[in-house]
Amino acid sequence: MMSLPEGPNESKLQQISRIRIDDSSRVPVSLWFASSVFWLLMGSVAALISSVKMHNPDFLGNIEWLTFGRIRPVHLDIVFFGWSSMAAVGCLLWLQARLCHVRLPWPLLLSGLAMVWNVGVCVGVMAVLAGHGSSIEYLEFPAYCAPFFAIPALGVLAANVKMYVTKESQHTYVSQWYLLAATVWLPILYVTAMGCTYFGLVQGVSQAITNWWFGHNALGLWVTPIAVATAYYLIPKVTGKPVHSYHLSLLGFWSLAIFYNWAGTHHLTGGPLPAWTITVGVVGSMMMFIPVITVAINHHMTMRGVFHMLKTSPTLRFTVFGSVMYTVASFQGSLEALRSHQEITHFTQYTIGHAHLGLYGFFSMIMFGAMYYIFPRITNNEWSSARLIKVHFWGSSIGVLAYGIGLCWAGWWQGVMMNDPAIPFLDTVAYIRPYLIMRSVSGTGMTIAHIAFAISVWRILSRHHFVMSGPTLFTTTRPAWREFVNEQEKREQAELEAQS
Amino acid sequence: MNRTPFVIFGVFLTIAFSLSGLVLIPNWQFQEHQPVVTAPDGSQYPVPYFGMALQGRDVYVDQGCLYCHTQQVRAKGYGGDIRRNWGNRRTVARDYMYEYPILLGTMRTGPDLANIGARQPSRDWHYLHLYNPQITSAGSVMPRFQYLFRTIKAGELAPSGAIALPPAFLAEGTHIVPTARGEQLVEYLRAQNRTFPLPEAKQ
Numbered sequence: 001m002m003s004l005p006e007g008p009n010e011s012k013l014q015q016i017s018r019i020r021i022d023d024s025s026r027v028p029v030s031l032w033f034a035s036s037v038f039w040l041l042m043g044s045v046a047a048l049i050s051s052v053k054m055h056n057p058d059f060l061g062n063i064e065w066l067t068f069g070r071i072r073p074v075h076l077d078i079v080f081f082g083w084s085s086m087a088a089v090g091c092l093l094w095l096q097a098r099l100c101h102v103r104l105p106w107p108l109l110l111s112g113l114a115m116v117w118n119v120g121v122c123v124g125v126m127a128v129l130a131g132h133g134s135s136i137e138y139l140e141f142p143a144y145c146a147p148f149f150a151i152p153a154l155g156v157l158a159a160n161v162k163m164y165v166t167k168e169s170q171h172t173y174v175s176q177w178y179l180l181a182a183t184v185w186l187p188i189l190y191v192t193a194m195g196c197t198y199f200g201l202v203q204g205v206s207q208a209i210t211n212w213w214f215g216h217n218a219l220g221l222w223v224t225p226i227a228v229a230t231a232y233y234l235i236p237k238v239t240g241k242p243v244h245s246y247h248l249s250l251l252g253f254w255s256l257a258i259f260y261n262w263a264g265t266h267h268l269t270g271g272p273l274p275a276w277t278i279t280v281g282v283v284g285s286m287m288m289f290i291p292v293i294t295v296a297i298n299h300h301m302t303m304r305g306v307f308h309m310l311k312t313s314p315t316l317r318f319t320v321f322g323s324v325m326y327t328v329a330s331f332q333g334s335l336e337a338l339r340s341h342q343e344i345t346h347f348t349q350y351t352i353g354h355a356h357l358g359l360y361g362f363f364s365m366i367m368f369g370a371m372y373y374i375f376p377r378i379t380n381n382e383w384s385s386a387r388l389i390k391v392h393f394w395g396s397s398i399g400v401l402a403y404g405i406g407l408c409w410a411g412w413w414q415g416v417m418m419n420d421p422a423i424p425f426l427d428t429v430a431y432i433r434p435y436l437i438m439r440s441v442s443g444t445g446m447t448i449a450h451i452a453f454a455i456s457v458w459r460i461l462s463r464h465h466f467v468m469s470g471p472t473l474f475t476t477t478r479p480a481w482r483e484f485v486n487e488q489e490k491r492e493q494a495e496l497e498a499q500s
Numbered sequence: 501m502n503r504t505p506f507v508i509f510g511v512f513l514t515i516a517f518s519l520s521g522l523v524l525i526p527n528w529q530f531q532e533h534q535p536v537v538t539a540p541d542g543s544q545y546p547v548p549y550f551g552m553a554l555q556g557r558d559v560y561v562d563q564g565c566l567y568c569h570t571q572q573v574r575a576k577g578y579g580g581d582i583r584r585n586w587g588n589r590r591t592v593a594r595d596y597m598y599e600y601p602i603l604l605g606t607m608r609t610g611p612d613l614a615n616i617g618a619r620q621p622s623r624d625w626h627y628l629h630l631y632n633p634q635i636t637s638a639g640s641v642m643p644r645f646q647y648l649f650r651t652i653k654a655g656e657l658a659p660s661g662a663i664a665l666p667p668a669f670l671a672e673g674t675h676i677v678p679t680a681r682g683e684q685l686v687e688y689l690r691a692q693n694r695t696f697p698l699p700e701a702k703q
Contacts, residue, residue: 054609057633057643064647069564131562136601165504172503180504181511188515196523200600205593206527207602213522221515257511261518270574271604272591277526343579347570347608418608421583425611426639433641 017101024103025094026378028110030461032090033371035118037450037457039082042125044447046075051443055436065129073140074128080138080218081149082121084359086114087367088226089156092179094374095233096160099176100167105159113152120148136197136207138215143198150191157183174249178229181257185221189214205273209265216264219359224326225256227366228295231323234366234373235302238316239309244301252294259287266337269346278339285337292330299323312473314389318369321397325361329354332408344419349432350411357404360446365396368453375460376471383472384459388452390474395449402442410435533597538696545696548598549688556688559681560603563645570605571614571692585619586612587694592701595694610642617692626686627663627678635669648682651675 010018050072052059060066097104104110124141127133133140160183164176193214196202202210236243243249265273265281303320310317332354335341345351372389376382383389410432417428535544549557560566573587581587591614596602620626628635631649633642652659652675662675670676678686 053643054641057641061644062646067563067645068643069567070562072567073564133562133564134601135561135564135566135603137606161504161508177507180507184508184511185515188512192519197601202523202527204530204533204597204599205602205604206523206530207600208604209526210523213518217515217518254510257514261515262522265522267606268604270578271572272593272595274526274529274593277522280521339578346579347606351606418584419580421580421585425584426637429609429641430639436641 018098021097021101021103022094022377024107025097026107028104028107028114029090029094029374029378031111031114032086032093033375034457034461035114036083036086036090036367037371037454039078039086039121040450041454043075043078043083044443044450046071046078048440048443048447050075051436051440055433055440065131069135070129070131070133073133073135073137074125076138077124077128077140078121079359081117081124081141084223084363084367085149086117087364087371088182088223089114089117089152091230091367091370091374092183092226093156093159094378095175095230096163096179099169099173099179099233100163101169102163102166105162106155109155110159113155116148117152120145120152123148134197136211138218139193139197139211143194146190146194146198150187150194153183153187153190157187173233174243174246174253175229175232177253178225178232181253182222182225182229185217185225189217189221205271208268208271209273209277212264212267213261214264216267217261219363220256220260220263223359223363224260227322227363228252228256228326230366230370231295231299231319231326234315234319234369235299235323238313238319238373239303239306241302241306244298248294248298252291252298255287255294256291259284259290263288263337266342269337269339269342282337282339285334288330288334292327292334295323296327312475314383314393314472314474315369315373317393317474318365318372322362322365322369325357325365325400329358329362333358344415345411346415348411348414348418349407349435350415353404353407353411356400356407360396361400361404365400368392368396371457375457379460379463381460381463383456385456386472386474386476388456389472391452392449392456395445395452399442399446399449403439403446406435406438406442530593530597533594535597536594536696536698545698546595546598546694549691552684552687553691554688556684556686556691557603559648559685560688561601563685565613566603566605568607568609568642569611569613570608571612572604573612573614573694581612584611587615589695589697589701591694592698594698594700610640613689613692614694615692617690618695621690623686623690624664626689627682628665630682630685631663631665631676632669635666645682645685648685649676649678652677 049060049066050068053061053068053071057068093104093110120141124145127142127145128140132142134142160180164180193210196210197207232243232249262280262284264284265277266285268281269278271278299320310320336345336350336354372383414428414432417423417431418425535546537543538545548554571591573589573591574581575590576582582590595614596604625636627649629637629642630645632644632646633640649663651671652662653673654662654675658675659677661677663678665676
């Protein structure tokens with residue numbers, strides 16, 4: 001497989017240099033990815049426990065360290081720091097090396113940083129379960145966890161800049177800008193927010209603004225650019241078509257950079273803040289239509305005429321699903337920021353539904369697609385089973401759609417009921433309870449998908465089912481290696497018998 | 501042309517700009533907040549938490565109450581907050597000048613708690629509600645916080661501090677007493693009172 005050219009115009013020399021680049025990222029990228037998949041499973045467990053607790057509060061009810069107010073932030077933090085960030089780092093290291101045509105620098109250091117990051121997530125999770133969380137959303141991990149994330153983030157930034165500065169490719173791809181920007185933004189965001197929060201640099205309601213300046217930007221300026229960059233790379237790569245418009249992609253990049261980081265205060269609509277701070281957030285959110293539409297046009301136009309490839313390519317199917325969800329979730333998010341919309345949905349399950357359409361439907365699906373593309377190239381191996389990939393795709397996609405649509409619907413009516421004082425508050429609880437049960441069901445589907453994915457990743461890393469006959473597509477019906485050999489033997493045996 | 505410094509400087513500028521605009525400028529604007537004098541004897545509002553209420557805030561944080569309860573009242577005519585009697589006025593920045601950390605919250609799986617101390621001043625109500633929410637609010641999905649209570653085997657006489665549980669919720673010959681953390685949490689909840697009129701937010 002590795003000896004096949006990627007695309008029709010790749011020369012032998014380019015091919016060799018590509019293989020050397022992929023080789024250089026084998027250990028660090030595998031480590032960041034494998035860790036992220038481990039945290040994906042842990043995050044799913046925490047998610048299911050908190051989801052069941054929401055409709056059956058007595059489930060594991062007397063265990064203090066598993067109380068809803070601790071396991072729910074643990075879910076969020078595992079998913080953000082463990083799964084999303086680690087997957088994003090793996091993706092950006094591999095992608096930047098590829099786009100710059102240079103080998104990944106300091107592979108040993110970057111692998112070590114992955115372990116530091118893992119220790120940070122472990123320590124943080126234990127601290128929150130033990131009751132040392134801060135109750136500041138996205139920043140629950142105590143201050144002593146900060147170096148475990150800040151130092152690796154700076155290391156990744158250094159590696160990224162080094163690759164970009166020493167790049168040997170003649171072109172600059174828009175993906176590279178997104179990757180570079182994301183690694184500049186993350187350390188600034190994290191260190192500033194932790195500093196302001198834990199060392200008392202801001203007082204009163206400014207703490208809440210800092211909280212959401214970080215919480216919203218952590219998604220918008222860290223994981224979003226990396227997923228957009230990945231889609232910008234993978235869609236043309238798999239389909240063999242160039243990106244539709246370079247100028248449009250530049251407009252998309254700079255409008256995201258300028259507007260996204262003002263949008264965070266829409267999380268505080270109606271709160272005890274000066275009206276102008278909220279207005280700024282609403283304007284920022286509305287302006288997000290520009291980068292979202294440009295990316296949507298670019299991705300859609302690149303896909304035009306090759307939609308049939310969604311039938312066969314797992315990478316493309318996950319990535320395009322994620323890309324479509326980027327448009328959907330971003331449109332929803334922009335409208336959601338409007339005051340008249342927030343009046344109803346602000347404090348309800350609607351927000352939770354939206355968050356999952358974004359971070360899961362868009363970001364995680366693109367990361368899945370990227371891993372299906374990258375793992376075979378860095379491990380020199382193939383995915384063992386098309387069936388496991390199918391289980392993963394359908395479990396994830398149906399799961400997240402049911403989750404997102406169900407909770408947004410329920411959240412909307414929950415908000416309408418809550419704004420009507422004639423309806424007793426407990427009726428709003430009774431109303432959403434069936435939808436919360438449905439959430440546990442769709443969450444179970446997503447967890448099954450994650451287990452299927454983890455099995456695939458385990459197999460490709462442990463070189464179980466070593467197969468060299470070609471890439472694993474949705475249409476691949478490859479018998480298990482052992483059976484395949486047996487059948488071959490049987491057939492030869494039968495031929496021999498027929499001859500005699 | 502090498503655009504690297506330009507890109508890095510550009511993306512740095514965007515974030516520095518929003519940090520100053522959203523965090524630093526409002527923070528500087530709020531520096532001028534002063535408490536208001538509420539009575540001729542010079543007592544003031546707001547006051548910082550002290551004593552058991554201050555300790556109770558740590559319990560509120562470590563139990564993650566914020567993930568289901570807000571502490572903010574929206575303005576009259578915006579949502580049903582005032583009409584639901586969650587407050588007699590909207591809450592404003594000055595209400596939170598001493599809050600560290602601030603616990604505004606973003607979710608109302610349960611009702612708003614900005615004025616729960618004014619709404620439910622009774623300790624007994626809070627103890628029953630925390631021990632088993634079904635006693636006071638049947639159908640609630642709030643977890644029971646029974647680890648904030650101790651069970652005491654006792655004779656006929658209830659030990660001091662035993663909570664007044666309905667017989668159906670109490671095993672024969674036992675009494676339930678809040679732990680220190682339970683008491684602190686209830687004092688914190690009872691201190692949630694943002695009903696004083698402020699010049700910028702009248703009733």
